[in-house]
Amino acid sequence: MSNSISLHLRKFIAERSLNRCEYCLLPQALALHKHEPDHIIPVQHGGETNKENLAFSCMRCNRNKGPNVGSFDPETGKLVPFYNPRKQNWDEHFKIKDAIIIPLTPEARVTVMIFRLNNEDRITERKCMKEAGLL
Amino acid sequence: MVQMTIQVSDELAQRCKSIGPWLSTIIELSLTGFKTQAVAAVTEIIDFLCKNPDPDEITDFHVSESAQSRLRRLLALNEADCLSLSEKAELDELQRLEHIIIMLKINAAKLLHRE
Numbered sequence: 001m002s003n004s005i006s007l008h009l010r011k012f013i014a015e016r017s018l019n020r021c022e023y024c025l026l027p028q029a030l031a032l033h034k035h036e037p038d039h040i041i042p043v044q045h046g047g048e049t050n051k052e053n054l055a056f057s058c059m060r061c062n063r064n065k066g067p068n069v070g071s072f073d074p075e076t077g078k079l080v081p082f083y084n085p086r087k088q089n090w091d092e093h094f095k096i097k098d099a100i101i102i103p104l105t106p107e108a109r110v111t112v113m114i115f116r117l118n119n120e121d122r123i124t125e126r127k128c129m130k131e132a133g134l135l
Numbered sequence: 136m137v138q139m140t141i142q143v144s145d146e147l148a149q150r151c152k153s154i155g156p157w158l159s160t161i162i163e164l165s166l167t168g169f170k171t172q173a174v175a176a177v178t179e180i181i182d183f184l185c186k187n188p189d190p191d192e193i194t195d196f197h198v199s200e201s202a203q204s205r206l207r208r209l210l211a212l213n214e215a216d217c218l219s220l221s222e223k224a225e226l227d228e229l230q231r232l233e234h235i236i237i238m239l240k241i242n243a244a245k246l247l248h249r250e
Contacts, residue, residue: 031236031237031240032176032180032196032233033233034197059210059229059233062213062214063226066214067215121234128242
């Protein structure tokens with residue numbers, strides 16, 4: 001479980017992400033709770049606690065992802081894995097337009113859907129971040 | 136933003152004045168009606184805001200290590216799909232709290248930008 005992650009590994013994960021959530025890009029500095037390392041493949045699905053299977057994640061992305069590894073693409077109905085920050089580039093899978101995160105690939109579509117990247121609270125925050133020059 | 140005028144006692148007016156620009160967040164936190172163990176984090180935040188922190192202290196603020204550990208435990212249970220109903224409700228409330236404080240931090244960052 002995530003509480004067995006060493007301080008050294010936590011620090012590495014945070015620095016590698018530039019202190020942002022690797023899914024929704026929320027800077028840790030703007031969050032109330034500090035971001036936590038998240039198992040990309042959860043432990044119960046055989047995921048290991050190492051650099052290659054951990055992503056720095058805000059509490060909401062972490063919570064919404066839960067024990068899942070993927071979902072059914074709303075466009076094709078096919079089962080696809082979530083966007084993997086260790087193997088894929090954010091900019092190739094998502095773009096932000098008018099404070100909304102737009103998915104560009106099947107992996108991104110299931111991630112936006114299950115992680116609820118565009119719920120009302122998050123869009124409001126992004127609009128205000130943009131006005132404040134923080135996005 | 137809407138400007139409101141309310142009548143309060145002299146004593147309360149003094150206390151409100153000392154809280155400065157963060158009073159509306161304290162009112163919002165009080166009216167949201169937290170019912171789970173998330174109340175512990177809410178109390179930490181209200182205690183912090185009552186000291187009228189500077190905007191840079193707001194942007195640097197995070198919950199205490201004990202509240203962070205509590206979240207870590209809840210997220211680990213969530214990853215293992217082992218949350219009780221009350222723990223799910225607690226995470227719902229913590230997410231609500233997260234949004235309120237993110238908005239506060241963005242406003243504090245705006246104030247810093249203007250200085």
